[in-house]
Amino acid sequence: MDRRRVLQSGLAATLMATAGPAAQARMRASLREQLDRPLADRVGDMLLLGFIGSHNETEGADIIDAHLAANRIGGVLFLRHNVRSREGAEGSAARFLATRPGAWMAIDQEGGLVQRLSRDLGYTHLPRAMQVAEARSPQGAGDLYRLGAGEFRAAGFNMNLAPVADLHDPDNAVIGRHGRAYGTDGDTIAAYAAAFIDAFEAEGVACAIKHFPGHGRSRGDSHDGFVDISDSWSEAELAPFRELINQGRAHLMMGGHLTNRQLDPSGEPVTFSAPVLDDLLRGELGFTGVVMTDDLDMAAIRENYDQREAVIRAIEAGNDMIMLSNSAAPDAELPQRIVGWVEAAIADGRLNEHRINQSVARLAVLKARVGL
Numbered sequence: 005m006d007r008r009r010v011l012q013s014g015l016a017a018t019l020m021a022t023a024g025p026a027a028q029a030r031m032r033a034s035l036r037e038q039l040d041r042p043l044a045d046r047v048g049d050m051l052l053l054g055f056i057g058s059h060n061e062t063e064g065a066d067i068i069d070a071h072l073a074a075n076r077i078g079g080v081l082f083l084r085h086n087v088r089s090r091e092g093a094e095g096s097a098a099r100f101l102a103t104r105p106g107a108w109m110a111i112d113q114e115g116g117l118v119q120r121l122s123r124d125l126g127y128t129h130l131p132r133a134m135q136v137a138e139a140r141s142p143q144g145a146g147d148l149y150r151l152g153a154g155e156f157r158a159a160g161f162n163m164n165l166a167p168v169a170d171l172h173d174p175d176n177a178v179i180g181r182h183g184r185a186y187g188t189d190g191d192t193i194a195a196y197a198a199a200f201i202d203a204f205e206a207e208g209v210a211c212a213i214k215h216f217p218g219h220g221r222s223r224g225d226s227h228d229g230f231v232d233i234s235d236s237w238s239e240a241e242l243a244p245f246r247e248l249i250n251q252g253r254a255h256l257m258m259g260g261h262l263t264n265r266q267l268d269p270s271g272e273p274v275t276f277s278a279p280v281l282d283d284l285l286r287g288e289l290g291f292t293g294v295v296m297t298d299d300l301d302m303a304a305i306r307e308n309y310d311q312r313e314a315v316i317r318a319i320e321a322g323n324d325m326i327m328l329s330n331s332a333a334p335d336a337e338l339p340q341r342i343v344g345w346v347e348a349a350i351a352d353g354r355l356n357e358h359r360i361n362q363s364v365a366r367l368a369v370l371k372a373r374v375g376l
Contacts, residue, residue, distance in 0.1 A: 031372050038368050039361055044343045045075045046364045050319070051339055052110055052296070054081040054329035059092035060099040067336050072104040076339035078367065079108025079163065081299070082120065083329055087111070090125040097160030106376040110163035113156055117182045118166070127155050133168060133196065134183035142195040149203035157207040162376060165212045165258065167200040169193055169244040170220030179220045190243025194251070197244060201253050208375045212296060215260030216245055217267065217280060230273065230304050234265040246289055255293040255370055257285065259323070261304035275305065276317040286322065294366045296325035301332045312345045319346070319355060324363035
């Protein structure tokens with residue numbers, strides 16, 4: 005039975021290695037329950053889905069709530085258009101969590117330009133990463149981030165799509181120009197990113213480190229189309245990610261929609277690249293946590309792959325969580341379609357249930373880590 009294969013694998017042992025005996029027993033029992041569920045529910049765990057609407061009584065919120073009630077998705081992605089008021093954002097998160105306690109409520113809260121829960125809505129302002137590093141020590145940054153983390157969790161959110169672990173390059177239009185990176189060397193970036201992660205994890209929030217294997221020296225924005233970093237990228241960009249993994253602080257990693265022929269000569273974007281996500285990230289760097297995609301609705305993917313192919317390729321490559329804002333062409337039945345696509349891929353031999361169960365196991369351990 006595949007459940008036994010996962011439970012007896014090195015995967016389960018590695019994931020639970022830092023937990024005490026009682027916690028390991030609870031995690032193992034929970035994992036058995038997770039793996040015994042229908043395939044549709046297990047695939048649903050892997051889906052982080054966005055919605056249209058800025059408060060909890062919109063049609064989009066109704067659709068998401070129904071998906072959560074039916075276990076069709078594992079969590080909800082909030083974008084800028086979902087956070088037009090404090091009451092609207094917090095009310096939506098509260099509704100969704102009342103329907104499915106423990107579901108992921110995910111949002112970008114880096115600080116600076118990328119802070120969806122902003123001071124305009126009454127939340128504490130978090131300066132951009134570069135300003136934090138210039139004005140504070142990592143310990144001082146931790147004080148700031150603890151304040152932000154408490155507000156974040158109180159607002160109903162439990163997954164922060166941050167911190168950025170990219171290198172700073174002032175000529176970079178998407179990271180450097182907006183001061184979203186902490187510095188130009190791996191040790192500095194890792195020190196501040198670690199302070200960020202520690203603060204948010206202490207409040208029960210999972211942090212998605214991004215954008216593996218490094219977006220800081222790119223010359224394009226994957227929101228707009230393919231970004232090829234083959235010529236601009238160097239191994240120095242792996243240093244912050246490697247350090248955070250070695251410190252035991254990396255539990256959730258987001259890959260970028262980036263093409264890097266140095267790492268994958270096929271030219272497949274990182275999102276679909278087993279050589280990058282499996283061989284490099286998991287193999288060489290020793291990462292054992294959850295790997296998630298950036299939004300598959302971004303132009304880099306949407307304009308070059310149909311949605312079915314994008315989802316299947318992402319799972320094939322080793323992603324455990326598939327993020328879809330579902331905003332470019334909203335589809336109320338997208339989760340059901342994805343289950344059908346996965347079932348067909350398993351029937352065709354392109355995927356297998358063990359691959360799905362690996363992701364279920366990693367996601368279950370991530371939830372246990374942050375107390376969900």
